[in-house]
Amino acid sequence: MANTASPSQIGGNASKRGRMLLIGGGVLVLALGAGGFVLGSILGNRQPAVPAAPAAPVIPPPIFVPLDAFTVNLKGEDGDRFLHTGLSLKVADAETQTRMTQYLPEARSRILLLLSARQPADLSTVDGKRKLADDIRNAINQPFAAGLPPQRVLDVLFTSFVVQ
8 A cells, every 4th residue: 555645634744834833933033032122131231321521622832931030220218229030921822922032122121121110118029029010011012113913921920039
């Protein structure tokens, strides 16, 4: 006798195989879904990225114009005295720095006239020194020649200061 399968047996094997494929596909979908859930949970529990702080504005470095020391005679009530002081000028830009270098003799003359007009008693206090620095800044900020812009000296800094 020959081994022949009846049509009902063939359909039964095919439907069993189809069910197995369907179940295997379902298990695969569930496994992928579970893996995605676990991966999402792990990534979701990370610390949130801290937003970067806004960049601080770039502040240009200060520009200083050092001047040679000044020595002037002072007329005091108790006789002749002298002032020896060193100065640096803090300027706003390179243009002012260049102009200060070009007109340095005129700038020094303005400062010498201011220094020699002071009384020793005026220079003995912090307020007197501050007033002198303001007066120097105002005198130096005046244009050096007609048609030139004023200088932009921001501050006058004493690097030495001796009254004797």
